[in-house]
Amino acid sequence: MRILYLELRRVLRTPVTLKLLITAFIISGIIAYLPISYVHYSYMDSNHKAITVSGIKAIQEKKRLVLQGKLTESKIHTAVNEYQKVTKKYGSIYRGDFPQKVYEEKVFLFINILDRINEVYGSEMKTGRGSYTDKISAHYAAEHFYKRGSYIDKISADYAAKNFYKKCTEHLKKQTSDKNKNIKQQAFNMYKKVNMPFEFIYGYGSSDAADYLLFLIFILIIICTIITAPIFSSEYQTGSDNILRCTKHGRVRFAITKIISAILISSISFSICISTYIVIEDSIFGWDSLETSLQMVSSAVSLPSLSVGEAQMLTVAAGMLSLFAVVSFTLFISSYCKSTTVSLVISIIFCFLPSLISKSVDNNIMNWIRLILPAGGVGVGNGFDYELQNLTFLKFGSHFIWSPYVIIGAAAIAIPLFMTLTVLAYCKHEAA
Structure with missing residues (x-):
């Protein structure tokens, strides 16, 4: 010692x-x-003036607004239904002229749910960090940017809610379609152990x-x-x-x-x-x-x-x-x-x-x-x-x-x- x-x-x-x-x-x-x-949140105040907050205040606002808890059928149904109503009236939520107030009240609280729905029902490319941008051209990205979310427009709220977790498994099949059968088996055996419904709490x-x-x-x-x-x-x-x-x-x-x-x-x-x-x-x-x-x-x-x-x-x-x-x-x-x-x-x-x-x-x-x-x-x-x-x-x-x-x-x-x-x-x- x-x-x-x-x-x-x-x-x-x-x-x-x-x-x-x-x-x-x-x-x-x-x-x-x-x-x-780096956490920012923008909203319209009572005078219709755009306000942006960052840091701890932005985190607190997002935690207050975002829908949290287990990702149940009812939440998926509500998210898809509200999204379709909004986009039908105002167009893509990713357009620069989309009403900020509408986004705050009708879209933002469902945004994480919508991302998962869009991935499961619409993605034709492998997931994972960076994989989307690795596989698309700049021309394709520019042309289709405002069409993001169109997969949700094409499915009914009932269908999305009832089949989400089934589609997760199908999505995994698609991601492993070009892999060895032993890899597929290992992947599915691991995925069977994942707790469903998923849980989400902003943070x-x-x-x-x-x-x-x-x-x-x-x-x-x-x-x-x-x-x-x-x-x-x-x-x-x-x-x-x-x-x-x-x-x-x-x-x-x-x-x-x-x-x-x-x-x-x-x-x-x-x-x-x-x-x-x-x-x-x-x-x-x-x-x-x-x-x-x-x-x-x-x-x-x-x-x-x-x-x-x-x-x-x-x-x-x-x-x-x-x-x-x-x-x-x-x-x-x-x-x-x-x-x-x-x-x-x-x-x-x-x-x-x-x-x-x-x-x-x-x-x-x-x-x-x-x-x-x-x-x-x-x-x-x-x-x-x-x-x-x-x-x-x-x-x-x-x-x-x-x-x-x-x-x-x-x-x-x-x-x-x-x-x-x-x-x-x-x-x-x-x-x-």
Whole structure:
């Protein structure tokens, strides 16, 4: 314990480490503010003047107005019926000249329900974040923009209400129509466990808070990587490791102590920053909003039977696991390299590599490489939360594995593997 205490004090007293930890906490507060500040709500006051509010006030207004609770047949029937009445009289709700007052009173309270109905009954393309825009041309988007919602115009309220959940299953069939039969079977087995009717409460899931959580996790992992990279290599540069090895516990035990200190500093810092973010977001958006079904805020055919709150906790847990994997990998690189600069550059490159792969190539082999890397569960524009909502299955022989399972499994293997390799590399360096 004495050695561990001294090592922790040595690392924490480093000026760069202190600055990075303070920066991490400040960034957490800034990122927590962003999704709240981006919430806007416009309405007409008693003098018919357009008023726009943002932040906490906008969130409170939306929570007051939006229809919440279980997505029952009666709510679906009412939403479709009201929508059709309004569009018949005023035209598309997405036109710039649509009456603001009418939108507030007749449309806004149903908007989340209408989005799910439109997806289930009308989408002919795969769902998931970004998939619509990936598959349509700019010309098509411009030509059909104001026709959005036309699927709801073509169905009766009775039909929409009675068949919604049946159509969800049919929608999933359409999304998996070009996939292997084993993938289809796994997808349907998972989807059978989804709780129906769906639950919706305006709040965390209705904002960009989940995306910013992923971004914060990635930033924290980068910061912890910078802190961890010099743990071994800095002592190689100064030669102080030769002195330490002359002590009674200056070899294997000392290497293990360094690993433990790096893990402790990283995990405690991560926990404090993520807890700060979550408490701020959930307190302002409402803790009750965490009960919302994942299917109501992403895609109606999201496979896991999870609430928004459960998805949030899983994302944080996967983020912590990815943190341990990245820190373990960085320690291995540090124990192998004699230069802190080389150690840092290699570690940072591997942090960004999964994001670069996801943006450039999409096939089974590259998906395997992307997801089994230490930072496979985090990134810019990709990450565990995105994989939870997608229909990505990776082929392994005759089997197909859902991508979130690959992320968790790979990280669980990487942690002890790279820790062991770190100790071995340190001992090998001793022999050299």
